[in-house]
Amino acid sequence: MNVLLLGAGHIGYTIAQLLHNTGDYKVLVADRDKNSLKAIAALGIATREVDSTDGAALEAAMHGQDAVLNALPYHMAIGVAKAAKATGTHYFDLTEDVHATKTIRELAEGSKTAFMPQCGLAPGFIGIAANALARHFDSVREVKMRVGALPEFPTNALKYNLTWSVDGLVNEYCHPCEAIRNGKLQMVQPLEGLEHFSLDGVEYEAFNTSGGLGTLCETLEGKVEVLDYKTVRYPGHRNLMKFLLEDLRLVDHQEKLKDILRGAVPSTMQDVVLVFVTVSGMRDGKLVQEVFSRKIFAAEQNGRLTSAIQITTAAGICAALDLFREKRLPQSGFISQEQVVLEDFLANRFGLAYEEHAAETQAAA
Numbered sequence: 001m002n003v004l005l006l007g008a009g010h011i012g013y014t015i016a017q018l019l020h021n022t023g024d025y026k027v028l029v030a031d032r033d034k035n036s037l038k039a040i041a042a043l044g045i046a047t048r049e050v051d052s053t054d055g056a057a058l059e060a061a062m063h064g065q066d067a068v069l070n071a072l073p074y075h076m077a078i079g080v081a082k083a084a085k086a087t088g089t090h091y092f093d094l095t096e097d098v099h100a101t102k103t104i105r106e107l108a109e110g111s112k113t114a115f116m117p118q119c120g121l122a123p124g125f126i127g128i129a130a131n132a133l134a135r136h137f138d139s140v141r142e143v144k145m146r147v148g149a150l151p152e153f154p155t156n157a158l159k160y161n162l163t164w165s166v167d168g169l170v171n172e173y174c175h176p177c178e179a180i181r182n183g184k185l186q187m188v189q190p191l192e193g194l195e196h197f198s199l200d201g202v203e204y205e206a207f208n209t210s211g212g213l214g215t216l217c218e219t220l221e222g223k224v225e226v227l228d229y230k231t232v233r234y235p236g237h238r239n240l241m242k243f244l245l246e247d248l249r250l251v252d253h254q255e256k257l258k259d260i261l262r263g264a265v266p267s268t269m270q271d272v273v274l275v276f277v278t279v280s281g282m283r284d285g286k287l288v289q290e291v292f293s294r295k296i297f298a299a300e301q302n303g304r305l306t307s308a309i310q311i312t313t314a315a316g317i318c319a320a321l322d323l324f325r326e327k328r329l330p331q332s333g334f335i336s337q338e339q340v341v342l343e344d345f346l347a348n349r350f351g352l353a354y355e356e357h358a359a360e361t362q363a364a365a
Helices: 010-022 034-041 055-062 074-087 098-108 125-134 166-174 216-220 237-247 254-264 308-325 342-347
Strands: 002-006 026-031 046-049 067-070 090-093 114-116 139-151 177-181 184-188 195-199 202-208 224-233 271-283 286-297 299-301 304-306
Touching (some): 002 010, 010 034, 034 046, 067 074, 125 139, 125 342, 202 237, 224 271, 271 308, 286 308, 308 342
Parallel strands (some): 026 046
């Protein structure tokens, strides 16, 4: 299968390596960053210098490709999806942006090719896991989805290191969030809904952030009483971010905030990804609860340390493409994450990463 991968950053590097190593995919990686492309070319993978803001250049790069995987920043998703529609190329991405996903869904209407956004961790795998648990109940009362990409060894006041895109981080902290209350879709404010809990003796906090639910609210509206998604951090992080965004008004100067974070908060490859889903409801006349929880750790792969967020995000989009290639997913139109069967995902050669690098967790309120 011929695949064009857009984006040669940390996530793109991992995706390219995973697909190339199977021998089932002929991968071409495109980016405008020559140095990032050199690192991928060293793996024996074809590369091409492309300005992804140029629609004509994107369409030219997609010529002869069966699918395009978009690992670019979220604000470029619509442009790439439009180029995929124009060239008849199957489209997959990692975006957490709600507006971009709605636009891509509109592009997918009546299309002979497939459009599957949100194939990462959250949105992505978290929705697959939550939807799978919800199907085990006669009626669902509450679905709680909690995800965190955290430094394993926090040292600063934010108790945070950069583990993924700063653009995506600020985007999820600044935009309204979807949730279901009393069976109906509602919008709630980011950074609100603060709660605390413990996993394996470690204290965490969680609060509303945008985009992590994907299309799950639409799928389960009217079928569950309560559904929400919150980002997990170490205690104290939310209050400091609230101070920056609201008290210092950096919500109105997001590019400045991104510059501050990039210049002051170190990145790390030594991270841990937390996945924690609880679903409660009625089964056989009894109120019961089911939990799906994992901690995924950074691991050395082919002599190179790969972060947990690289592992989980790359595994998500690679598994989606693999299941699509095997015709376990629809072959045209819009494909939501809820259409992926959890057992199929975890049994997939890429989805196995959620088991091989993970540990189950024990929670306390």
